[in-house]
Each structure stands twice: as C-alpha cells, then as structure tokens.
Amino acid sequence: MTSSFIYLNHAAATPILPRAAAVAADVAGRLYGNPSSTTDFAGRAAGEVAAHARRCCADSLGRRPSEIYFTSGATEANNWVIKGTLWRAARSARRHLITQATEHASVLESAHSLRGDGFDVTILPVNSVGMVDPADVARALRERPDTALVSVMWVNNETGTVQPVAEVAEACRVAGVPFHADATQAYGRVPIGLGPGPAPDLITLSAHKAGGPRGAGLLWVRAGAPGGVPAPLLHGGGQERGARAGTLNLAAIAGMAAAMVDVGRDFEQATARLASLRDRLETRLVEALGAVVVGNRTQRAPHISSLRVPGVPALELLKAAPRVGAAAGAACHAAGIDPSHVLVAMGHGEQSFEVIRLSIGPQTTDAEVDEAAELLLQVVRSLRSVKGLRTPTQP
Numbered sequence: 001m002t003s004s005f006i007y008l009n010h011a012a013a014t015p016i017l018p019r020a021a022a023v024a025a026d027v028a029g030r031l032y033g034n035p036s037s038t039t040d041f042a043g044r045a046a047g048e049v050a051a052h053a054r055r056c057c058a059d060s061l062g063r064r065p066s067e068i069y070f071t072s073g074a075t076e077a078n079n080w081v082i083k084g085t086l087w088r089a090a091r092s093a094r095r096h097l098i099t100q101a102t103e104h105a106s107v108l109e110s111a112h113s114l115r116g117d118g119f120d121v122t123i124l125p126v127n128s129v130g131m132v133d134p135a136d137v138a139r140a141l142r143e144r145p146d147t148a149l150v151s152v153m154w155v156n157n158e159t160g161t162v163q164p165v166a167e168v169a170e171a172c173r174v175a176g177v178p179f180h181a182d183a184t185q186a187y188g189r190v191p192i193g194l195g196p197g198p199a200p201d202l203i204t205l206s207a208h209k210a211g212g213p214r215g216a217g218l219l220w221v222r223a224g225a226p227g228g229v230p231a232p233l234l235h236g237g238g239q240e241r242g243a244r245a246g247t248l249n250l251a252a253i254a255g256m257a258a259a260m261v262d263v264g265r266d267f268e269q270a271t272a273r274l275a276s277l278r279d280r281l282e283t284r285l286v287e288a289l290g291a292v293v294v295g296n297r298t299q300r301a302p303h304i305s306s307l308r309v310p311g312v313p314a315l316e317l318l319k320a321a322p323r324v325g326a327a328a329g330a331a332c333h334a335a336g337i338d339p340s341h342v343l344v345a346m347g348h349g350e351q352s353f354e355v356i357r358l359s360i361g362p363q364t365t366d367a368e369v370d371e372a373a374e375l376l377l378q379v380v381r382s383l384r385s386v387k388g389l390r391t392p393t394q395p
Contacts, residue, residue, distance in 0.1 A: 017212070020212050067223055098141065129159075339352040
C-alpha cells in the first residue's frame with residue numbers, strides 16, 4: 001500500500017502525454033510568430049507548424065486537412081456547431097434542432113439558447129441504460145427544409161454508454177439532414193469511422209480528454225456535408241479560412257496533434273487494457289459492496305465505470321476517500337446539490353445521489369486499481385456501519 005493520490009477521473013481531464021507536453025513546450029518557447037501572418041519568417045514558421053498539426057489531426061481521423069478547424073476545445077466547438085448550423089439554416093427557413101437528453105451541457109445549453117431565440121428544439125428521451133432510439137430520431141426528423149441538424153454524442157461522459165451513431169447517421173443521411181456527434185469521450189477509446197458508410201457529418205473533440213494540453217480542440221466537417229461549415233461563432237481576423245476568428249493557440253494545437261498521433265498507435269491493445277482494468281475494478285466493488293453498474297454494460301467505452309453504491313451518498317463517499325480522485329453523480333453549488341441530468345434522464349431520480357464515476361487512463365496501473373478498490377471498500381463499510389446499513393449482497 002502507498003500513500004499516493006490515485007487519479008481515476010480521466011473522463012474529466014487526462015494527464016498530458018510526455019511527447020505532447022514536450023512538443024507543446026518546444027513550440028511555446030521557440031515559435032513566437034503569428035501562424036496567420038505570412039509576411040515574416042516567424043509567422044511562416046508558425047504557420048508551417050499549424051499546417052503540420054492539421055495534417056496529423058486529419059490523418060488520425062482518416063480524413064483531409066481541409067476538413068479540420070481548430071478551436072479552444074469541445075465546448076466552443078459544440079456551441080459553434082449547434083448555433084452556427086441553425087443560424088445558417090434559418091436563412092432558408094430551417095429552424096429545427098434535434099438532440100437527446102443526456103448530451104453534454106455545452107450542447108444542451110446551446111439548444112436552450114436557440115429555443116430562447118425562437119428556434120424549435122426537440123430533445124429526445126433515452127432508455128434506462130442511456131441510449132436514444134434511432135427510430136425516435138427518424139420520427140422526429142421533419143420534412144425538408146425544416147430540420148437543420150441532429151446532434152447525438154458518441155460516448156456519454158458520465159456513464160460511458162455508446163450511442164447508436166451509425167443508425168442515427170443513416171436516418172439523417174436518408175433525410176438529407178446533417179448529423180453532429182460530440183466525440184470528446186469517444187476519441188481514443190472506441191473506433192471512430194468517418195468513411196463513406198453511415199457516420200456523422202461533423203464531430204467535435206477536446207485535446208485534454210485524450211492526452212493533449214488544455215486549450216485546444218477541433219471541429220471536423222465532412223467535405224460536401226449538407227449544411228456545410230457552420231456560420232462563424234467568433235468574428236474578427238478571418239482565421240481558419242474565415243470560419244473561426246482568433247489567433248491560434250499554436251502550442252496547444254501542436255501538443256494536441258502529437259497526442260492524437262500517439263493515441264492512435266496500438267489502439268486495440270490500449271483499449272483492451274482499459275476495459276480489463278475497468279472490469280477488474282467493477283468486479284471487486286460489485287461483489288463486495290453490491291454496487292450496481294449504471295448505463296449500458298455491453299455498448300460502452302472501456303475507460304468509464306459508473307457505479308451506484310446503495311445507501312451511500314457519492315459526495316460523502318468521495319469526501320471520506322480523498323486519495324481516490326473520482327466524480328459524483330451530483331454537483332454541489334451555492335444553492336444546494338443537484339442530481340446529474342444524465343442520471344435523471346435515465347430514470348434514476350434520488351438514486352443518482354449514490355452514483356460515482358471512476359474513469360481510468362493509459363497511465364493507470366493494476367496496483368492503483370486494486371488499492372482504489374480497497375480504499376473504497378473500507379470507506380463504504382465504515383459509512384454503512386454508521387448508518388446501520390447492510391451490504392445488499394449479504395443474506
């Protein structure tokens with residue numbers, strides 16, 4: 001046993017990979033020019049690094065550099081896709097957005113913002129394991145030219161549930177409606193096919209969720225996609241081919257590209273290891289504590305384990321186990337404690353307060369998983385003893 005901190009919150013942010021950190025530091029210290037300036041040597045050198053990073057990101061997705069647009073992260077990219085697509089579509093009377101109830105807040109709050117501006121928004125329900133029904137998406141699509149965009153995340157950030165992306169993509173293709181998938185939790189964890197088969201027309205992701213630095217992300221837009229590139233969210237200097245103004249965060253972008261290259265190596269072996277560690281952790285907690293896996297156990301990403309520990313509030317559990325870095329299915333704020341909108345949408349209600357999210361990464365070791373499980377076992381048994389509760393698996 002050690003006394004070190006055990007980080008099991010990789011779904012929130014990942015430690016930066018060594019080469020990504022080195023590349024970002026090198027670019028930050030060496031290239032001071034503006035990559036959008038081609039009139040001086042420093043600007044041209046910076047521009048070459050940006051172009052190389054764009055090629056690396058495109059190669060990692062199996063697509064073309066011209067389809068990549070850099071952003072500050074997935075929150076900006078999601079806002080850009082949702083708002084920009086609807087703004088552009090409104091010029092031809094298409095004012096309808098379809099999304100689903102367990103999306104990231106950057107998608108849902110963008111949708112609510114549009115609704116407040118008079119756009120029509122359909123938020124579809126999910127089932128008890130957090131999956132949207134592709135048939136519901138197909139039924140919600142309206143005759144052209146009304147529906148402007150469908151947005152369904154690839155992997156849920158709280159439960160790891162993988163949505164039926166190919167089926168949703170096919171429904172959108174038949175209707176001629178662009179389909180966006182937030183791939184922030186999917187990239188590097190599940191296969192992302194962006195080829196000619198059923199697939200999204202736009203995806204978004206953040207560097208810091210997959211071994212890159214904070215402050216960088218991207219939007220990929222399929223060439224020839226219905227709706228095209230979203231209308232600009234940011235106006236100013238005309239960067240990113242006039243689609244997104246603002247001087248590029250070159251160091252973070254270069255680091256993101258390096259991380260994407262490294263994450264793409266040994267993908268199958270790396271994801272199999274993540275799944276093995278997740279299952280090892282889950283098995284121990286389920287068998288010893290009667291914990292319940294939340295979400296889809298067969299269609300989920302390998303790095304996230306969402307568990308309900310009956311009778312034990314998640315915030316109390318994590319407070320009593322400070323050496324284990326994890327997340328709770330409820331959020332504290334000045335006005336009190338709110339349950340996760342994801343868990344509420346899945347029908348958990350008050351049980352959502354008993355849900356913790358444990359998420360692992362490539363740096364997580366077997367020993368850390370075993371030690372974290374033991375620490376959580378001790379804390380849960382202590383809390384249940386105080387509350388007079390028995391382990392549900394006991395006769």
